[in-house]
Amino acid sequence: MSETSPHPTGTAFTCPRCGSETTDEYYGPCTDCRQILRAEQGGEARSVTTADYEPKMNVTPNAVATKD
Numbered sequence: 519m520s521e522t523s524p525h526p527t528g529t530a531f532t533c534p535r536c537g538s539e540t541t542d543e544y545y546g547p548c549t550d551c552r553q554i555l556r557a558e559q560g561g562e563a564r565s566v567t568t569a570d571y572e573p574k575m576n577v578t579p580n581a582v583a584t585k586d
């Protein structure tokens with residue numbers, strides 16, 4: 519393959535946790551956030567991931583909708 523893809527396999531989206539643009543196989547917290555979440559959980563098996571998907575009222579829709 520002579521053409522190098524700028525993005526690895528996955529979907530580009532905005533991290534719901536930190537708002538950074540990221541690319542991953544599945545929508546969710548970016549790699550950095552996942553490491554933080556893991557550290558915060560301390561290996562504890564909790565449904566933190568699910569709770570993280572809850573929409574927050576203080577999130578500005580424009581920040582998510584703004585695409586260039």
Ligand SMILES: [Zn+2]
Nearest residue numbers: 533536548551
């Ligand atoms: Zn993030």
